[in-house]
Amino acid sequence: MTIINFTPISSFLGGLLIGLAVVIFFLGNGRIAGISGITNNLLFSKTNRLDNLLFILGIILGPILIQFFTGTPIPFVIETSLVMLVSAGLLVGVGTAIGGGCTSGHGVCGISRFSSRSLVATLLFMGAAILTVLFKGMI
């Protein structure tokens, strides 16, 4: 194993901002900032629809603002295989809907509340993702 592209400071600062966003949303509106849930509800539920829309718009504005102020494009390198993109998207959509959360809802908010349910979910999706990358690298 070798360590590459290590950016602990910007990642930590980004993490602090994500934590701050979670705090603002919970202390302000009393809601958990889980992105899979908010996106899912924006599509299918009338409850809090405008709030969900504004939250999503805020997330989309994030990279635009950073690009504007730094003047450098946001790094974005993604695989382009249609089969992979569709399979991954379906798995993420179905999986987060069944499991009730993703990296934000379970991984950040749940663990911050010391929820054993979210801790189990996080260990499982982290483990599954690590094994997927390992196996995909073998073929």
Next chain:
Amino acid sequence: MNRFCSLVSGLVFGLGLTLSGMTNPEKVINFLNIFRAWDPSLAFVMIGAILISAPFFYLAKNKNKPLFAETFSWPTLKEIDSKLILGSLMFGIGWGLIGLCPGPAIASISLLSQPSFTFILSMLAGFSLIRAYNLIK
């Protein structure tokens, strides 16, 4: 005021995702690639986020209501059931295949990347499948 709060939370979330590097699928894959060339940076995202949010969730337990809404919507599910396990495993496999989870996927809309739109539409199709399944069940 609650509308403004939603927009600000989303914006700060989006700034954090971008600054952290979570929005780059390649960086996410390198973070998950612990057995080969490993980029551990994204572990610091979770550490940073939890350091801020954990104390406030703890403090909120003794508060009756949030600033701009009537009640705190505390998650009610406690059980570790087969749905949680199966769903989390599926999500993990999907995340590992491409390196996008829902937050960064949404943030990447601003980058107008065609592969990321394909991913997002498939994710929304996944949400729809489960909604439809729950309706006919």
